Amino acid sequence: MSGDLSNNPFAALFGSVKEAEQFSKSYKDELQPLSEIKSVERDKSSCCGRDDCSRRSGTETSLLESLLMLTTNPNGPHPAPRVLMDDSEGILDLQSFPQVLFERLLLESPSNNVVGAGSQSEVEDAGQSHAVVYLFNCYARCCAQDTPQCSVIKAVQSAVVTNLGTAVEQPEVYFGQNIEQQLKDILLRDLPTDYYTQDLLNKLTQHLQEQESPRSPTFDQVLVEVTSRLSEASLMTLDYQLINILDYYSLNPFLATCLTKRPDETNQDRSGRGYQNTPLGSLLSVSCLPKHLGQNYHFFQNPTKQQASDIKATENSIWMAQNTLNNRLHKFFRNLLKVSSEGRSGLLSWVEGCLEANSGRAGLWQVHGQVQGTMYVCDGFMVNLGAVMLQLAQPFTQEPKSPKILKIDHRYCKSPSSSTGTNGGVEGAYTGDLGKQTCLVPPPEGEEDSMLQETPDQYSFISSCFFLTHRALHLGVQVVCQKLYKMEQEVGRLRHQYQEIVASGTATQLVRQQMENTMESRTTQLFSLKAAIFEPNTSDNLLQFMATSAEWMVQCALRFHPDAEPASEAPQKLLEVKVPLPPDEVSHPALQCIPEFLVENLTETIKATRRYNAQIFDFGTGSQALPHLMSFIVVFMGSPGRMNNPHLRAHLAEILEILLPNNESSIGMMAGVREQLFTSHSASPHIVTAIIHVFVTIEVSAQAVAFEEKFNYRKPMYEIMKYLWGVPVHQERYKELASEALANMESAKPPLFLKFVNVLINDAIFLLGEGLDYMMQIKKLLKERDDGEWDTLTPEQKREKESSVHHTTLLARFHNMMGTSTIRTLIRLTKEMPQMFTHPTLVDRMAAMLNYFLAHLVGPKRRDLKVNDMDKYEFRPSEMVKDICTIYTHLGSDDAFCLAISQDGRSYSAKLFQQAHDVLCRVGGGGLAGDILELQGKVEAASQANQEVEDLATEAPEEFLDPIMSHLMTDPVTLPSSQIVCDRSTIARHLLSDQTDPFNRAPLTMEEVLSNTELKDKINQWLIQKKAERQKMESEMT
Known part of the structure; x- marks a missing residue:
């Protein structure tokens, strides 16, 4: 040659x-x-x-x-x-x-x-x-x-x-x-299935690596084509040969990093949406949900015309296909993590960048979809990312009590990312914007940066996987859950409107058809959203992950327990939850680093599962998660020092209500298991304290939540307290707290149980009052309709009136139900601990409240409340009269209470108890009727005995009168800041709700008020003098 x-x-x-x-x-x-x-x-x-x-x-x-x-x-x-x-x-x-x-x-x-x-x-x-x-x-x-x-x-x-x-x-x-095109065509055609092609490409890439050659653009062009085809694929038409190509890339060290290029590295769309156009993103976007705004839903067409079995069959088909895809995604991600250190860091950096670029999804479930559709990835993408991350987390979350969870470093989210390219990053930290998230407790003022002083040299994959999984769930599953709730409410509203229009006979066929189409469309979306997030295997993984998260956060909270390892050492063993819990006043560095969204994920997951997949709690994974949830709830729910946000702690009460044995989802042996949670769990003795604490702290001072919102939060709390009262060991705890409160009624820090009782009285006054007002509004609206006043209205005006009736009905139902729950709670408490309610701090308000509502229910005003079908509004005045009279009888043996009844000039009258007696006799309360007449005699006697003092008070000097209540003071005290003198009982009531001086808003506690003995002596001497003068005058007259 x-x-x-x-x-x-x-x-x-x-x-x-x-x-x-x-x-x-x-x-x-x-x-x-x-x-x-x-x-x-x-x-x-x-x-x-x-x-x-x-x-x-x-x-x-x-x-x-x-x-x-x-x-x-x-x-x-x-x-x-x-x-x-x-x-x-x-x-x-x-x-x-x-x-x-x-x-x-x-x-x-x-x-x-x-x-x-x-x-x-x-x-x-x-x-x-x-x-x-x-x-x-x-x-x-x-x-x-x-x-x-x-x-x-x-x-x-x-x-x-x-x-x-x-x-x-x-x-x-x-x-x-065209060498590039030839290679691209071969790879697209043969790489998925041909072993010879795969073997040659292995050797080729190995050769190129050895030669330190740059990677050919052809390999990226193959992925561009695969991405394009996947972007057009649906869940049922997905070409798995395309996934085989991605699988091959993920197993090849030379090619793996092609898969993990972020949009900003390829000059693509740099918004969160850009991640959907990457090879990984195109595969993650395949689900039963639309990929783009305005696209049609492919499943559950005409759902209202289908049988339930057909709906279930469609759901099962979706889940089967989704499970297959999830398994391939898991394999794919796992390949990238194992193929090389570059593949692992590339994947984690991609996930980090994706989550940070799409962080705006967290607040967009309530915003118009067009914003989300143009700026962020689709719902299916983020739900699938959460599902695959859950699978990657399985090795350390399958068993919540595994010591592996101690490898999760609480400092992770506060560490600078290794992807920043700066020297300050910590190796293995893929934190993105996690450090900007609100944490469970704020750091002490001036120490915001101290938590960054001690960070490890490197974070483990377990820490990265744990927090990235939580963030993916927060931006995916939680957002879709919120959309699901919202869609369910909208479907219910549409059905109600449709029924009203049909019943009224005013709608044309066209209007009815349009409403039917809208209902079909919304119901399709509802079923699709539900199918997307409740695939069975993913649901199991999700509950396991949340149980592990709960256990891990409990371990973090217990680090100050006397049995805990020294803070300078890495934890080596799991701690058991014991009562009493460690103090929560100590600044807790671990909880200052844990983002709140971990708790949001947990609570939203449990609530959504209870609502749409409740049976899972009775078997397998769901039932195994319950003890860990109980530990988490008891440790955090009643502790602002461990969880500063009152909304989060209130949500934990909703989760606790789900665990109740009498919950409708518990059946058979499972009910017994749940009973043991409330009696045998190591933390169960603290449940009563925790639920009372959260009940109170969602309202008081700086932690107050929106006025109306607190009643929604308290709804499950009433159910919990009702159940706990029926468990002897917990009822004893109620009594212990009441005794502690009675012994410390005037301490600088008002006792927890005193604040609890005060809040109950406040709630009863508001809820019962609002309920009665709404019933009067309903009666007025219905009377207008029945009298024909609506006949002259236009169709639009009629619809407005009907809407007003519907809205007022909902409000009346809610306030009546909540008012009844409050009164029933007061019945239980007044029976076993009446001294709390007859203490001078509370007795006047308690008597005035009972008088006010009894007067409305048995007096002449009761006619303004009568409407047809009162059960529709949860309004049962006969039961309310019995309940209120029962409370009267529980407290009636106390002279101070009887006197307080007679002194209520707003609602009490000599006829009140006779009217109550008559009503009780008519509604089957004969036994109570006799007790009420007996109470009437005590009240009249107390009134007569006090009348002399009342007469004298009209002559009293102004300095003897309480400046707030205008009554003759019996125990005057001086407020240290404003120097105003008022009665001790008056300021004590005020400080229960507001720890400030009512005259200048300066901070104030009961221990700071000064007894004014000099004035007290002057008042007593004046009373003695006046009584003597009156007696002398009476004797002279006789």
Whole structure:
């Protein structure tokens, strides 16, 4: 074979003969080690005659001709089509074939040089003009041989890899050929299923890595095409061959990082939405939900016209397909984590960037969809990301009590990201904007940066996976849950409107059809959202993850327990929850680093599961999670020092209500398991204190929540307290708290139970009062309708009136139900601990409240409340009268209470109890009726005994009268800041709700008020003097 290239036609591809010679020399040098190996192998073969491969194929030359489909022999015979290499000299052997192969690749029209007979396909294969296709075919022929390990085949395979590497690195050598397109077409067509293609690509990428060659743009172009096709795919039409391509990339160290390029690295859309257009994002976006704003939903068409079994069958089909996809996603992500350190960091950086770019989703469930549709990834994307992250977290979340959870570092979210490119980043930290999130407790003022002073040198994958999973759930599943709630409410509202329109007979057929279409559309969305987030395996994983999260946060909160390891040491063992709990006043560095959204995820998950998938709590994963939820609730719910946000602690009460044994979702043996939670759990003795604490603290001082919102929060609390009262050990705890309160009524910090009772009275006054007002409004509206006043209204005005009735009905129902719950709670408490309610601090307000509502229910005003079908409004005045009279009888043995009743000038009258007696007799309260008449006698006696003092008070100097209540003071005190004098009972009542001086708003506690003994003595002396003067006057008159 000639080394002179001056007459070689292929030299024209280079700028000069010298350049061609330099390229040829470098190419030969690259092949030299291969040639030397082949020489040794050939020598070894010669020692033994012919190796097995040569014997089977005839000769070395014939095997090379067969594999490469070329020949240097112009004379033949040729048993099959071959390309004749005219310019090649000598015999085709292991020494010469690499150069011949290279020259074959440079032929412009090899089909013109085909010799030998064969089929049409064989002729086409031999004359293949596309260099890359030809090389892949050569490699496939090598792999198809019976003895693929023989020296000739291995030599050809190596030469194919080398030449393919040259084509990829220097495509300009092959003039007139589109090397990139050829490679792209082969990879898209054969990579998913063809082992030979996969094997050759493995060797090619290994070769390129060894050569430290830059990655060809072709590999990225393949992903662009895959991404484009996946973006058009649906859950049921997904081409899994495309996923096979992604799988291959994820297993190849040289290609894996192609998958994890962020939009900002590829000049794509840099908004959160841009992540949906990446290879990973295109696959994550496949779900039963639309990918883009305005797209149609593909499942649950015309749901109101389908049988429940059809709906369930569709749901099961979605779940089966989604589970298959989730498993492939998990495999895919796991491959990237294991393929190389670059693959792992690339994937975690991609997830970090995606979550940060889409952080705005957290507050957008209530905003118009157009904003979300243009700025952030779709719901299906983020739900699927959460599902795959849950699977990755399985090794350390399957068992919540596993010591593995102690490897989760609470400092993670406050550490700078390793992806920032600055020296300040901590290796293994993929924190994005996690450090900006509100945490469970704020750091002490001035110490905001102290938590960053001690960070580890590196974070484990467990920490990264844990917090990134939570963030993905917060932006995905939680957002979709909120949309699901909202959609359910909207569907209910539409159904009500439709029923009203149909009943009124005022709607045209067109209007009815439009409303029916809207209801169908919204119901389709409702079922689709539900199917997207409740795939069974994902639901199990989610509950396991939340149980583990609860247990981990409990461990963090218990670090100040006396049995805990020193703070300077890494935790080595799990701590048990014990009562009493460790103090929560101590600044807790761990809880200052844990974002609130972890708790939001937990509460929203449990509430959504209870609402749409309640049966899961009775079996398997759901039932196993309950003890960990109980630990978390008891440790955090009543502790502002561990969880500063009162809304979050109130949500924990909702979760506790779900755990109640009498919850409708608990059945059979499971009810017994739940009872043990409330009696045998190590933290159960603290439940009463915790629920009372959260009941009170959602209202008082700086932690107050919206006025109306607190009643929604307290609704489940009433159910919890009702249940706990029926458990003897918990009822005793109520009594203990009451005794502690009675012993400390005037302490600087008002006792918890005193504040609790005060809040109950406040609630009863508001809720019962509002309920009565709404009933009067309803009566007025219905009377207008029944009297025909609506007949002259326009259809629109009528609809407004109907809407007003409906809205007022809802408000009346809510306030009546909540008012009844409050009164029933007061019944239980006044029976067992009446001293709390007859204490001077509370007795006047208690009596005034009972008098006010009894007067409305039994007096002349009761006619303003009477409407038809009162159960529709949860309004049961007869039961309310019985309940209020029961409370009267519980407190009636106390003289101070009887006196307080008679002193209420607003509602009390001499007729009140007689009217109550008459009503009780009519509604079946005969036993109570007698008790009420007996109470009336006590009240009249107390009133007569106090009348003398009241008469004297009219003559009292102004300095003897309480400036707020205008009554004669019995125990005057001086307020230290304003120096105003008032009665002790008056200021005590005020300070229950507001810890300030009512006259100048300065901070104030009961321990700070000063007894004014001098004034008290003057009042007492004045009373003695006045009584003596009156007695003297009376004696003189007689």
